[in-house]
Amino acid sequence: MRADPQAQPAQYWDAVLRDWQRRPRQLAWRRYCDRLHARLLERCLPAGPWGSILKTDLFDEAVSEGLAPLLLLRSDSVTGIDISPAVAAAAGAKHPLLQAVAADVRQLPFPAGCFDLVVSNSTLDHFAGEHDISLALAELARVLRPGGQLVVTMDNPANPAVWLRNSPQLGRLVRRLAVPYQVGATLGRRRLERALQSSGLEVQRRTAILHCPRVIAVAVSGCLERLAGDRPARGFLDCMAAFELLQRLGTRYVTGYFVAMLAVKPANPT
Ligand SMILES: C[S@@+](CC[C@H](N)C(=O)[O-])C[C@H]1O[C@@H](n2cnc3c(N)ncnc32)[C@H](O)[C@@H]1O
Numbered sequence: 481m482r483a484d485p486q487a488q489p490a491q492y493w494d495a496v497l498r499d500w501q502r503r504p505r506q507l508a509w510r511r512y513c514d515r516l517h518a519r520l521l522e523r524c525l526p527a528g529p530w531g532s533i534l535k536t537d538l539f540d541e542a543v544s545e546g547l548a549p550l551l552l553l554r555s556d557s558v559t560g561i562d563i564s565p566a567v568a569a570a571a572g573a574k575h576p577l578l579q580a581v582a583a584d585v586r587q588l589p590f591p592a593g594c595f596d597l598v599v600s601n602s603t604l605d606h607f608a609g610e611h612d613i614s615l616a617l618a619e620l621a622r623v624l625r626p627g628g629q630l631v632v633t634m635d636n637p638a639n640p641a642v643w644l645r646n647s648p649q650l651g652r653l654v655r656r657l658a659v660p661y662q663v664g665a666t667l668g669r670r671r672l673e674r675a676l677q678s679s680g681l682e683v684q685r686r687t688a689i690l691h692c693p694r695v696i697a698v699a700v701s702g703c704l705e706r707l708a709g710d711r712p713a714r715g716f717l718d719c720m721a722a723f724e725l726l727q728r729l730g731t732r733y734v735t736g737y738f739v740a741m742l743a744v745k746p747a748n749p750t
Contacts, residue, residue: 485662486608490582493539493564496661500543501570505660508701508713510544516689516724517601518550521631524685524742525554531596532557534623536585536616537603538571541578547599548575559595561585586615593625598632602738605635605666610675613667617679624745630681633689633738635666641694642666642737669739681743688736692723 483491517540533551538560540546548571551558558578562568565582572580583589585603598620604613620630635642645651645659646666667675673683697720705713726735733739 485606489563489584490565492662493562494566497539497542497564497566497570500660504543506698506702506705507544508705508710508717509698510540511714512697512701512717512720513690514540514545514547517547517633520633520687520689520740521547521550521599524631525597525629530554531628532594533559534588534590534595534598534620535560536598536600536620538562538567538578538580540601541571541575541580542567543570546571546575547601548578551599552577555597559590561588586612586619588619588623590623592622593628595623596625596628598624598628598630600630600632602633602635604632605664606662607664609665610667613665614675614678617675617681621679621681621745624681626745627747628745630676630743630745631740632672632676632743633740634672635663636688636733636736636739637666637668638734639688639737640734667739669733672739672741676741676743681745683741683743685742687727687740688732688738689724689727689740690737691726691732691735692720694737 482495485492533555535547535551535558539562541548541560548558552575559581560571560578561581561583562571563584568580568582572578581589600620604616607613624630637643637646645663669686673686676683697717701713701717704716726732
């Protein structure tokens with residue numbers, strides 16, 4: 481049995497990784513998500529070097545390529561943290577140039593102002609409550625230098641799949657069937673924006689990403705992967721990528737699975 485994710489998060493996530501390594505799954509899907517997040521970063525950050533970078537969890541790097549290849553291309557100082565020592569170790573072994581540290585995003589072992597960029601893709605939506613999200617955002621704001629940038633994505637509670645998953649009635653069943661690990665409280669567009677502002681950050685850009693129907697895409701690409709191998713699954717997900725055009729429409733905050741924001745720590749706080 482797995483540890484309690486709130487009381488013993490490090491042990492819990494260590495066990496999630498062990499299960500995953502025993503029975504790797506959703507490989508094409510994980511690569512697809514990496515690609516979407518990489519595109520988001522390239523779209524909203526400058527074309528040149530990105531300075532010293534902090535990534536707030538290393539699950540993607542431990543089970544897939546993750547964002548490390550892109551981040552290491554743009555910076556020679558990339559630090560990644562994860563509360564799970566096993567996840568941090570697996571990511572560090574795969575990407576030797578990445579400084580992988582076992583740490584809690586709510587209490588970072590770094591001095592104030594030491595990062596130019598923080599990348600937090602779907603890390604902060606695994607806590608029991610919003611108080612922990614605020615604690616984590618305050619820490620991220622603290623370790624950013626003045627003028628530094630934060631790119632954050634979180635599950636979008638207005639997306640029908642996330643809404644269903646978090647609903648008190650059907651949620652437990654949906655989570656058991658479709659989500660292989662703990663998911664938690666999350667913030668929609670307006671509340672995330674307010675939480676970032678309360679942490680002293682200025683929101684500069686906002687959008688929503690991952691517009692393909694996630695449940696269907698994961699299920700079909702998983703079946704293809706098992707029956708026909710990696711290439712057909714990837715081909716299918718390449719077709720699913722056409723759904724990203726929905727990002728251009730006013731309905732993006734309903735169709736998008738993740739809310740995404742770029743926030744900046746003001747150089748001269750008022
Ligand atoms: C299931 S993964 C999802 C995140 C992944 N970036 C993605 O997009 O799918 C959650 C990761 O966050 C890590 N994590 C959970 N709580 C954390 C915390 N308080 N501090 C740092 N990492 C944490 C877990 O160990 C796990 O590796």
